[in-house]
Amino acid sequence: MNLVQDLGLLAPILVVTIAAAVVLLLTVAHGYGRPAPQTSGHMSFVALAALAVAGWLLWTAGPGSQQAFSGAIVVDGLGISFGLTAIVGAFLAVLLATSYLNEHELAHGEFIALVLLSTVGMLVLSMAGDLITLFIGIEVMSLAVYVLAGYRRSSRRSQEAALKYFVYGAFASAFVLFGVALVYGEVGRLLGKPGITMQVVAQAFSRDNLSSLGWIGVAMVLGGLGFKVAAVPFHMWAPDVYEGAPTPSTGFMAVGVKAAAFAGLLRFVAATLVHAPDGRETFVQIFELLAILTMVTGNLLAIRQSQLKRMLAYSSIAHAGYVFVGLAAFVAQPQGRAVEAIGYYLLGYTAMTLGAFGVILAFERRGDRRLDLPMERLSGTGHKYPALGLAMSLFMLSLAGIPPTAGFFGKLAIFAAAVEAGRVPVVVVAVLASVAGAFYYLRILVMMYMRATGSDETRIHSPWLAAGLWACAALTAVAGIIPESYLGFARRVLAGWLT
């Protein structure tokens, strides 16, 4: 293995990293601390170009699994498909964020650079070949997102959100790290030699003779990652942080972090639980229980919300629950279909959730001191701004799972994977939970279209916002109508992934 070859494998990560560096340099050249001029978009262009290149490299990647840096990084189907989702999320987030930063006269460079750096962390996390890389990926991703959550330094609630996220997140990271240490020790005990790469861990777990310390380690890593995806009972931080963080940060955090953390979860369970027939069934049941709790809690609490971002926070919790159904199915019957389904679901979720945050962002005008958008403020906006209303309808219906949107097909794919694994009861619960979910998504449409009195909200008109919303809407619709395009890609890169 020579260095050049290894770096070649990492091309997508490198492109994004270099772009982050370039953006930071541009910031310095521009003059630190001065707000960017209104028309400034060159940093966003750099970021978008880099993300597009990285995305293209991943989209055209071939099947098979290649290792770089002695197995610390694995470029395989899982990494490629989930990395692509993270990049799509970052791309859309940059589009939306640019209009937000322009509107609120916030500095561009740092924000864009942090989004890119966080994306690097996501890519590393989804391509982690050993447990240390997994941890590094989590940290790189999270540290940037903590800062993004507190990006509006003048706002106390933004600071509060950042602090809250950081403190909870630090705990979660510590959990992961401690869990990794325990698993490492357990691997050493079982194999008689130390090892940290996923392959060695899998070898040890297939001995099926784990001590309770080993299981505690597994549980701690799962808990730490469960925090990142905001699964019940690790979800408490989400509503406050979602509400307090600036809207583009919230959107980015909701989709990218979730996708990458699920990639990490999949990678971790594929190396551990899947190989331990003994504990597997127990964990399938635990995952299903978590899935049910997450879906039910998320959806029921979302019904009670009257603020949009808070509602979307609970909605994102509920969606983590649906993905957990797929994760449980994967553990019960490890095969590509479940991974494809989860990948598809997260891609669709990325598009529709960022779209919804984009619509919220459109109503946050300069000097707006509001923390969150109260639902009543939306009344009549569907008629006032037809394009925005149509887009929001699409996102809400997709989140509710109405065909032919990405949200629907994602649910179908996940449910199909669960049914294939013989897990029908949890699917029935998921279905009932999504009926409850439909209620609050429809309520947004009630507000936008069915209220007699119109509100005096005005929207941001910005080409960046328009481009972002169009992209989200197009992705939601196209992925829903021709899901085969993504499924074909996922099948190609995932070929032989598990063998």
Added chain:
Amino acid sequence: MGFLETHLLTAIVFLPLLGAFICLAFPRSEDSGVRGFALMVTLIDLGLAIWLWSRFSPNVAGMQLGERVDWIPSLGISYAMGIDGVAMILVLLTAFLAPIVVLSTYSSVEERAREFMVCLLFLQTGMLGAFVATDLFLFYTFYEIMLVPMYFLIGIWGGRRRIYAALKFFLYTMGGSLLMLVAIIYTVWAVKDQGGLTFDWAVVTQRLANANLGSTEIWLFLAFAVAFAIKVPMFPFHTWLPDAHVEAPTGASVILAGVLLKIGTFGFVRYALWMFPKAAVAFLPTIGVLAVIGIIYGALVAMVQSDLKRLVAYSSVSHLGFVMLGLVSMSVTGVAGSVLQMVNHGISSGALFLLVGVIYERRHTRALDDFGGLAKVMPRYAFLFVLLALSSAGLPGLNGFVGEFMIVMGSFGAMGPTMDVSNGELARIGISVAGAVGLAAVVLMVMKVAGLRSGMSLWQRVGAVVMVVLAALLVVAPPIGGFGGGLLVRPLVGLTSDNGDFREIFALLTVFAGTGVIFAAVYLLIAVQRVFFGPIRHAENEGLQDLSFREQTVLWPLAIVAILMGLFPQPFIDMVNPTVDAYARQFRARANLPAIAMSDTAVQQPLTPAQRDELNQRRRLPAPRAHGNDPNLRVRKGSQE
């Protein structure tokens, strides 16, 4: 033209959607332009549907004019469409109602006409697609997509409680259909080992016949059945309907009653009953009982309504009970009658909703008490109303009669299931359910009709409820061991032993259903009498305008079709008969029901041509082994083995 010819179904289904997108480009202010455009689109669609009809060959029982493209090959999902007799007649109905609805909106929809047209055309695509889809996934997509425009139609243009009604409509239907989605996925995966994943309806049905899913099939059937029962709506699931109808704008009500509800009954024919005959057969009596409860309940509740639109809405519950009764009778006449009745109900109820809309636009009230003597000031309106009310009530010579008569005949003579013991166990569940539902129905009915909710003291009310429950128990429930059932449920008991063929259940149900016809006449005539005859009690009514030219253009086509279908039902019966014939026969064969024999159809009735055909066709077939005349000769499942 060649492309259009091979993709005619696609063109019919997606033309309205294309129209909807073009409508979005219309300016907001220019109202008349967008209506004219929508009218043109729906008329072209109707033309295409008629062209489809001309290419449809009624002698073929299976799917015709199919189209098929792989859609999501990795899950075995294809874009597959096809049409059979039942779908054909419903596509015609849908295409026929659309321009009428568009025309009716010229006066009823005053604001946001453009958005209204978009929703309407979008809805049109959903409904047509649901009828012609032959892939389970595609069907589900269309089935769900319909909810969205209807939700907006009710929620934006509806009445005072529109938001409540819209949400209730959406969530009810979605809840049912999501369970159906799980059942679809489960079914597809359960039969996967017979050659890979496929959502193709025909293939899945074929595979299900070979597969042995055991008791799971019951759950699958129930998931489908509940989804469609909500849509129909059948008795215990009907509560969304009156709300939705009363709040919906006229145009949406017409579509809702005319087409949307038919997708539920169509779903029973095409999916629930057809795919799971072995499980369905155990529930046929239960569905029959529920249907009859629906007929009587709907009629009685309609009788006491003071709101004209609510009255028509409840009459829908009653009429769709007839449709369901005919479907589960599984006789050719009964099922054919059901399909006709779906269309008839679409025509008559649609027309009645339009008529209610006309008077509402003039007076902004629908309360029966606000009218009286309208025949003097609005003679043309009165004529059309009476004509269409009579068609809805089933007056001979009008369309309603043909369907209802065929249903009653078909189900009266229907051969019920002969059960072996294991099925009998199953049926016991059915009996308990039917008993419980029957009890609830009687109590509810008495409470609603007798108006127990108001004007009585608490103790009087409690006492009355207790009395009703006791009386209902006597009628419905099996009170003491050995007696084995109340009046309503008694005949069901035959099926728990394997020596009774329990044919009498349908005869009895038909007798009860027959009372529904009388009730229908009663409530419609009461309404007619209170609205049109007697003195003019309110001064506001004296200056009412009679129907305008446009309103007559809207209503006369419906009236003409109602008369035509009443006098010359034959072409329509011919259209559905081969499909229905094959359907009933194959269902019976696959479900181990006694085959339909000559003498089982009602004797010596020259009245319905469908039966004549049935007999003629049967004479050409080899004589069935089992004859219905002598119960001892009948082949039973038990004796075969």
